[in-house]
Amino acid sequence: MSTTTGRHIERPPALDDEQRGHLIKLLGMLGTSHDGERAAAGLKAHQFLIRLGLSWRDVIGAPSLVPAGEPEVSWIEMVDGCLAAGDWLTEKEADFVNSLRRWRRKPTPRQMEWLVAIFERVAS
Template sequence: MADKFDRDRLVKLLGMLGSAHDGEVLNAARRIDAMVRAGGRGWNELLGPAETMPGPKRVPDRADLRKLDELLAASRVSDILKLRLAAMREALKAGRLTDQDRHLLRMLHRKAVIEGAVVTT
């Protein structure tokens, strides 16, 4: 029975969970639960293990890499900050630098340029 699981129907019902009508949302949730139980599956089987779903990877941005290198080479940047910047550099090269870290990097670099701690190339 688990082989006859209707994925398309599940996707349609999941879409109904965003309805503005509470009755539709509740009905969709109950139907989804019934489908999962009738199929002899649990949510873990449907979703799969978390480690098999890699997050999106980004291509390293050369401008951000240059900014990191300039900050790391600057003598007026503290050693503590350089440790954080080095970790950010590794994350950038691996395609895992978050948008928040990118924003932080750009702010730090801009501040360092304004203060004369970094000479841009």
């Protein structure tokens, strides 16, 4: 359960013990000398986090090194991340993010601005 202290939000760990063990196993495979196995392990680790609605920042807890204005994840990944944090969204935000999930094109600059703002709030 998450708690709020002033403006600081404490969240539970991103991964439970079973999920952490699975990710550790996948990351351990990155040390193989076989290029194909290494690439497959990296892809599987990334897909595992996406399936859980997490980013590497959620798991590692490191600050973003991406310059301001450049999203570090695609808009689709942002939508998925926002939907995974559904309890953190207002009703208006949830309606907006759900509408983007059905969106067939890249969001407009105005939609993207709002999506990034929502994503940064729920991801921090």
